[in-house]
Amino acid sequence: xxxxxxxxxxxxxxxxxxxxxxxxxxxxxxDVRPYLTNPWWDYLQTYGLRPRHGHVKGYPxxxxxxxxxxxxxxxxxxxxxxxxxxxxREQHLDFYGIETGILNPLQPSGQGDQNPEVxxxxxxxxxxxxxxxxVRREPRLKASVVVPYEDAAASVTEIRRRAGxxxxxxxxxxxxxxxxxGRRRYxxxxxxxxxxGLPVGIHVFGYSGWAMTGTGWPSFYLEEGIExxxxxxxxITSMIMEGVFERYPDLKxxxxxxxxxxxxxxGWRLDKHWERMRDEVPHVKRPPSEYLREHFWVSTQPMxxxxxxxxxxxxxxxxxxxxxxxxxxxxxxxxxxxxxxxxPSLSDARRRAIYADNARALYRLA
Amino acid sequence: MTSSxxxxxxxxxxxxxxxxxxxxPYLDEVWRExxxxxxxxxxxxxxxxxxxxxxARPEWRGANGQAATSAADIGRHVFDxxxxxxxxxxxxxxxxxxxxxxxxxxxxxxxxxxxxxxxxDRDERLRASIVVPMQNVEAxxxxxxxxxxxxxxxxxxxxxxxxxxxxxxxxxxxxAAAERHKLPLGIHAGxxxxxxxxxxxxxxxxxxxxxxQAQGFQSQVxxxxxxxxxxxxxxxxxxxxESGVTWLPGFLWRFSKYWRGLRTxxxxxxxxxxxxxxxxxxxxxxxxxxxxxxxxxxxAVAHLRSEDMLLYSSDFPHWQFDGNDPxxxxxxxxxxxxxxxxxxxxxxxxxxxxxxxxxxx
Numbered sequence: 001x002x003x004x005x006x007x008x009x010x011x012x013x014x015x016x017x018x019x020x021x022x023x024x025x026x027x028x029x030x031d032v033r034p035y036l037t038n039p040w041w042d043y044l045q046t047y048g049l050r051p052r053h054g055h056v057k058g059y060p061x062x063x064x065x066x067x068x069x070x071x072x073x074x075x076x077x078x079x080x081x082x083x084x085x086x087x088x089r090e091q092h093l094d095f096y097g098i099e100t101g102i103l104n105p106l107q108p109s110g111q112g113d114q115n116p117e118v119x120x121x122x123x124x125x126x127x128x129x130x131x132x133x134x135v136r137r138e139p140r141l142k143a144s145v146v147v148p149y150e151d152a153a154a155s156v157t158e159i160r161r162r163a164g165x166x167x168x169x170x171x172x173x174x175x176x177x178x179x180x181x182g183r184r185r186y187x188x189x190x191x192x193x194x195x196x197g198l199p200v201g202i203h204v205f206g207y208s209g210w211a212m213t214g215t216g217w218p219s220f221y222l223e224e225g226i227e228x229x230x231x232x233x234x235x236i237t238s239m240i241m242e243g244v245f246e247r248y249p250d251l252k253x254x255x256x257x258x259x260x261x262x263x264x265x266x267g268w269r270l271d272k273h274w275e276r277m278r279d280e281v282p283h284v285k286r287p288p289s290e291y292l293r294e295h296f297w298v299s300t301q302p303m304x305x306x307x308x309x310x311x312x313x314x315x316x317x318x319x320x321x322x323x324x325x326x327x328x329x330x331x332x333x334x335x336x337x338x339x340x341x342x343x344p345s346l347s348d349a350r351r352r353a354i355y356a357d358n359a360r361a362l363y364r365l366a
Numbered sequence: 367m368t369s370s371x372x373x374x375x376x377x378x379x380x381x382x383x384x385x386x387x388x389x390x391p392y393l394d395e396v397w398r399e400x401x402x403x404x405x406x407x408x409x410x411x412x413x414x415x416x417x418x419x420x421x422a423r424p425e426w427r428g429a430n431g432q433a434a435t436s437a438a439d440i441g442r443h444v445f446d447x448x449x450x451x452x453x454x455x456x457x458x459x460x461x462x463x464x465x466x467x468x469x470x471x472x473x474x475x476x477x478x479x480x481x482x483x484x485x486x487d488r489d490e491r492l493r494a495s496i497v498v499p500m501q502n503v504e505a506x507x508x509x510x511x512x513x514x515x516x517x518x519x520x521x522x523x524x525x526x527x528x529x530x531x532x533x534x535x536x537x538x539x540x541x542a543a544a545e546r547h548k549l550p551l552g553i554h555a556g557x558x559x560x561x562x563x564x565x566x567x568x569x570x571x572x573x574x575x576x577x578x579q580a581q582g583f584q585s586q587v588x589x590x591x592x593x594x595x596x597x598x599x600x601x602x603x604x605x606x607x608e609s610g611v612t613w614l615p616g617f618l619w620r621f622s623k624y625w626r627g628l629r630t631x632x633x634x635x636x637x638x639x640x641x642x643x644x645x646x647x648x649x650x651x652x653x654x655x656x657x658x659x660x661x662x663x664x665x666a667v668a669h670l671r672s673e674d675m676l677l678y679s680s681d682f683p684h685w686q687f688d689g690n691d692p693x694x695x696x697x698x699x700x701x702x703x704x705x706x707x708x709x710x711x712x713x714x715x716x717x718x719x720x721x722x723x724x725x726x727x
Contacts, residue, residue, distance in 0.1 A: 064628055180566035180574075213585035214563040214578060216530040219593065220631050223531075225624045226588045227565065229617070230581035234564040237577050242570060261616030265666075269580055269610055269655040276419050276685065277573045304619035311669050315616065334627055 016352055017099040018338050019359035021299045022203070022256050022327035023092070023141070025103050026067070026083045027129050032108070035125035043118070049107065050114045052178075052209035060207075061221040065333045073331035081331035085137055092330045093140055096338045099356060100365050101141050102169045103130055104203050104256060109146045111174050112206045119148030123158055127168075135167045142363070144172035144201060152188040159189070163196035169363045170199040170254060174206030175228065181235045182242030190248045199252040199297070199362060202235065204228035225302075225334075232258040233266050236292065240270065243283035245291045252362065254297045257329060261304040264318035267292045293320060297362055299327035300354065301336040309343035316350075324354045325362070371678065371691065375710035375717065376444050376453040378554075378607045378650045378679035381485055383409075383459040383477070384435045388484075392476035397469070409473065411460030413525075413556040413579075414684075418572060423685035433683035437488035444682050445491060447690060452710075452717065453682075454520060455485055455494040456607060462525050462558040467501045471509075474499040478513055486518045493717070495523035495552050503536055507543050514547040520716040521550045521605065526582035527557035533586075533593030541599045548601075548715035550648075553586055555579040555608040580655075583609040584617050591621075591642050594634035603713060605648045608681055610655040615669035618643055644672045648713050650679035651705060653686040654694045663696025676705045677713060 033041055053060045065071060067080055073091065075084035082088050093101060110122030123146045130143035145162045147155035155171075162168045171193045179185065181202070193200050205228065211217050212227050232255060245251060267289030274281070274288050298319065306312050316324060326342075329335050342351060359365065383389065386408050390398055400406070414421045422433035426443065434440060444453045461477055464470040474497050481494045496519045498506035513519045522544050524532065532553070544551050556579070562568040563578040583606050596602060618640040625632070625639050635642070656666050670676070680692045687694075693702055711717050 064631065177566060180564060180569060183570070208566050210565055210567050211561045212565050213531065214527040214557060214561055214565070214582045215532070215585050215589075216528070216561055218531055218585065218589055219534070220628075222592055222624055222628045222631055223585075223588050225628070226617075226621055227585065229620055230584050231565045233581055234566055234569075234574075234578060237574050238564075238566065238569060241574050259616075259620050261619050262613060263616075265610075265612040265616060265655060266580075268612055268657055269653075270577055271657065272653060272655055273420075273573050273577050277576075279419075280571055280573055302620070302623060304616060305623045306619050308671075311615070312619075314665060314669070334624075 017356040018096060018326060019356045019365065020098050020101045020328045020330070020338070021254070021325045021359055022301060023101045023103055023330050024082055024332060025088070025105055025130065025134055026080050027105065027108060027126060028079065028083065029108055031133065032122070032125040032129045035128040036121060040118070040121045049110065049118070051112055052114060052207040061224040063333070064221060068333055069331045070333055070335055085134060089138065092328070093138070098140060100359070102363070103134060103141055103143050104172055104201065105130060105144065105146060106203070106205065111146065111149060112176070116148060116151040116154070120151060120154040123148045127158065127162065131167050142169035143167050144170055145198065146172050147189060149173045149186065149189060150178050152185055155189045156192040159192040159196055159198070168198065170201040173200060173202045175202050175204045175231050175235055175258070176206035176208040177235070178209055180238030182238030182240070182244055184242070187244065187247065190244060190251050194248050194250045199254050201254040201256050202232070203256040204232065204258050228257070229259050229262055233262060236266065236296070237270060240288045240291050241281050241284060243281070245295050246283055246285060251295060252297065253295055254299065254325065254362070256299045256327060257301060258298065259302055259304055260298040260300065260319060260324065261312070261315050263292065263298060264315060297323050297325055297358070299325045300341065301327040301329045302334050303336050303341045309345055312343055313346065321350050321353050322358055325359045326355045371693065371706055372449040374448070374450045374678045374706035376448065376450040376680050376682070377605070377677040377710050378652070379440055379444055379453045379455055379682045380434055380684065381440070381455045381457050381481065382432050382434045383457065383480070384432060389473065389476040389480055392479040393472060397472050409460040409463060411458060411463060411556060412559065413575070414458060415572060419685055420576060422683040426683045437485050437492060440492065440682065441489055444680060448680055448692070452491050452493060455481060455492055456523055456552065456554055457481055457494070457497060458554065458556055461497060462500060462528065462556070464501065467499070467505070470499045470501040471505045474509060478509065482516065482518070493518055493520045495519065495521040496549070497523050498540065500524055500528055500558070503539055507539050510540070510543040510547065510549070514549065517716050517720050520714045521552040523552045523554060525556040525558055526553055526579055526586060526609070527561070527563060529558065529560040531585060531589035533589030533591070533595050535593065538595070538598065541595060541602050545599045545601050550603040550605050550713060552605045552607055553583065557582065579608070580610045580613050584613065587617070587643065587647065588621060591635060591639050592632050594632065596642050596646050597634040597636070602646065603648065604646055605650065605677065605713060607650045607679070608653065608684070609649055610653055611649050611651070611676065612655045612666045614649065644675065648675055648677050648709065650677050650681070652679050652681040652692050656694070658695065660696030663694050664698060667697060667701070673701050673704050674709055674712065677710050678706045
């Protein structure tokens with residue numbers, strides 16, 4: 001949240017290496033112009049982005065701060081938060097001693113646009129921009145393969161274009177897709193990701209075109225934050241019940257900004273119902289919680305908070321300490337401070353696993 | 367096998383409407399004719415496909431495949447077998463699905479009258495929830511006012527998923543009526559299918575539809591609190607029925623954390639959502655969503671940090687458990703006693719004063 005830290009709070013504990021699995025670099029549309037054809041540039045100037053909601057500028061649920069960002073994250077050079085590599089280095093990478101940071105660009109990435117061709121053109125452009133403006137200039141950073149996920153064929157093209165390029169850490173989807181992610185129409189994306197040896201990262205937000213809950217539209221941004229977790233529960237249910245992991249046994253999924261405390265209960269519930277109704281989904285060979293345990297990683301931010309840290313540690317144990325990845329969400333308002341957010345009673349070994357070791361293994365970081 | 371649920375109050379049992387014609391005696395001529403002329407077959411809800419395993423435990427189904435079609439059915443299982451002393455009937459016949467307001471109001475009234483006559487009148491150990499036509503708030507309030515004098519109706523019944531979230535101000539007259547008559551708002555699994563059950567559209571499989579109920583409940587709790595329902599109606603109680611249980615603690619951590627960051631958006635929420643939930647919300651026990659590992663069950667239930675929240679339920683005739691004991695192993699003995707009797711009585715005001723005399727059975 002919006003606290004100003006005057007001085008780095010460096011303690012022995014924080015000397016641990018940190019891999020930050022969720023950093024949001026922000027492009028202005030002008031930044032990606034070199035990677036767009038003139039017709040697409042003209043189209044975007046005339047019609048603009050058209051996500052599946054009604055607002056030309058802004059969002060259905062106004063953010064709590066401009067661009068949902070920390071008030072201290074606006075670079076002195078002008079431009080929006082996390083648009084300036086030097087300031088991002090100073091305020092985040094150097095300040096916290098980040099060893100590796102995974103970039104997950106959100107808008108203007110065109111994901112989920114009503115016009116699928118816009119999505120494809122912008123995904124290509126934003127991927128080029130990530131490499132040219134960030135990764136090539138800062139070796140601590142890795143890019144995401146942004147894909148126009150509503151068009152599986154175009155997504156496969158984009159993944160294959162980046163396959164083998166170690167500048168990219170994972171394939172990036174948003175959580176609110178037009179259909180649930182288990183549906184067959186998305187399977188070519190998983191196949192291409194597995195072939196490229198890349199995990200699939202799913203970051204919360206986006207607009208599916210459906211109401212944000214099964215009971216209609218909520219009123220508040222506060223609720224949108226909560227529904228990011230419920231939507232993720234639904235997409236996991238879909239991926240497991242459609243049999244994605246039977247078809248792609250090597251598929252690895254990273255949940256980003258979803259929170260994690262709800263994961264064990266979801267697995268328990270799905271196991272119970274699968275046991276009762278497995279005749280409906282004979283292609284699901286094992287209890288859902290086993291797929292959950294094997295195929296999913298989850299980033300920590302927004303770290304659930306409880307005044308009884310032992311309860312949080314129970315939940316981490318139920319998930320598995322080898323499946324948690326530290327993430328800060330820089331530069332957003334609900335940023336988790338790498339120095340402060342993990343429960344203080346965690347052992348050093350567990351702390352090392354969450355801060356760096358798990359991510360190094362998953363992303364095959366040197 | 368015996369049940370140790372002796373004297374328990376079963377807060378969630380489901381009478382089955384055997385056939386639309388069962389409601390004929392309670393409908394005006396115009397609606398009876400309409401049913402015949404238009405060939406309307408049934409209002410059974412897709413939330414519970416009649417032959418799906420969850421809808422009825424196999425040995426509880428009769429020759430025609432239906433279960434819980436009479437008060438005697440409930441008596442045999444819930445009272446004789448599980449040894450409960452009282453049971454609350456939540457009829458899930460899908461009148462909430464009806465799009466025509468006038469038709470919805472007529473069928474809802476008929477359904478409630480059928481429950482009173484065919485169930486409550488036949489066994490004095492039965493209680494029921496008032497089904498309300500949420501299609502029209504004014505009519506919903508009128509239905510509550512019509513039935514509230516009959517103290518065998520102990521709660522108002524709505525579904526976990528409907529056209530708009532339950533916290534929205536348009537529904538507040540219903541909560542005023544609930545508070546006035548000391549009737550908890552009971553939210554039960556199910557949808558009126560105004561939207562797909564997920565934010566990602568229609569799922570392929572029924573098992574996903576049923577699993578999605580847990581997300582529907584989270585959305586409703588978030589809405590009721592965020593909109594300020596409990597600031598306006600401090601005596602209102604809400605019972606989540608057939609909601610599952612173990613999703614709640616993690617949900618509350620997230621909700622309370624976001625509230626701390628975003629409370630200026632909802633200034634009427636003047637304390638952490640987890641406190642509001644522990645004071646105002648209760649949950650029925652089945653389907654209990656944790657593995658059959660007593661240590662883990664005990665730990666997961668401890669995360670609720672309240673011994674007051676769980677209410678005994680068999681969910682009869684839904685097939686949620688085998689054997690005769692709906693209470694999972696791992697629930698500590700002291701808590702078990704609270705779940706069976708004390709918590710239900712503390713929740714349902716009308717059970718405090720209107721319990722049958724000892725020996726009536």
